[in-house]
Amino acid sequence: MARQHEWLSALAAALLFAAWVAVARGPTVPTVWQGSTLVVVDAGHGGVDPGALTADGREEKQINLAVAHGVAAALAARGVAVRLTRSRDAAITGGASTPELEARAQYANHLGATLLVSIHSNTEPTGTVVGPIVYYRAGSILAQLLANDLEAELAAATGDVHRPRPAHHLLLMKANMPAVTVELGFLSTPQDLRRLTSRAWQARLARALATGVLRYLHRQGHRP
Numbered sequence: 001m002a003r004q005h006e007w008l009s010a011l012a013a014a015l016l017f018a019a020w021v022a023v024a025r026g027p028t029v030p031t032v033w034q035g036s037t038l039v040v041v042d043a044g045h046g047g048v049d050p051g052a053l054t055a056d057g058r059e060e061k062q063i064n065l066a067v068a069h070g071v072a073a074a075l076a077a078r079g080v081a082v083r084l085t086r087s088r089d090a091a092i093t094g095g096a097s098t099p100e101l102e103a104r105a106q107y108a109n110h111l112g113a114t115l116l117v118s119i120h121s122n123t124e125p126t127g128t129v130v131g132p133i134v135y136y137r138a139g140s141i142l143a144q145l146l147a148n149d150l151e152a153e154l155a156a157a158t159g160d161v162h163r164p165r166p167a168h169h170l171l172l173m174k175a176n177m178p179a180v181t182v183e184l185g186f187l188s189t190p191q192d193l194r195r196l197t198s199r200a201w202q203a204r205l206a207r208a209l210a211t212g213v214l215r216y217l218h219r220q221g222h223r224p
């Protein structure tokens, strides 16, 4: 009797889980999004803060901004409301990095953003590592799911695979919504530097990120 009871409990749990999966999946991705979904895209650095500098003097902030514009345009084309923390080469506060990062998080918080994607470009000392890496707010399951969707699209677009990593970046920790930092690639690696300074590659990364955001929104049921 006890065994039958256990079996029925397991069956009930399985049916509940199947129902939850069906609801969580929802219908196919619509072509036009409406409603309260709002994505904030942050182009890292800006103004007096150039971010990382390349060997030939190029600035990280410009690459970040170009890709952020591409992501915003691709999402807007799908009907998603998007705001950029900066749309040109300027900082919000014009000052030091801690208040600047706090201001960017507050901007997304005040807007009640659905999610926040911060875009940066990486460096490392060996000059050999390539490919994008997505960092998600440590301890946030939703941010991790968002990171997984972004990483899947970036890996498909670039052929470079890096598992998403938890982080305690100030911007991520101050944001009230699922938040990730995308490092587009390594400015310190010649192969990545060539790719990251190419408009075609920037557009490719932007499309991948927009597709990943759409996939996440769809999975989480953010639609009209």
Ligand SMILES: [Zn+2]
Pocket (backbone or CB within 6 Å): 044, 045, 051, 052, 060, 120, 121
């Ligand atoms: Zn940066």
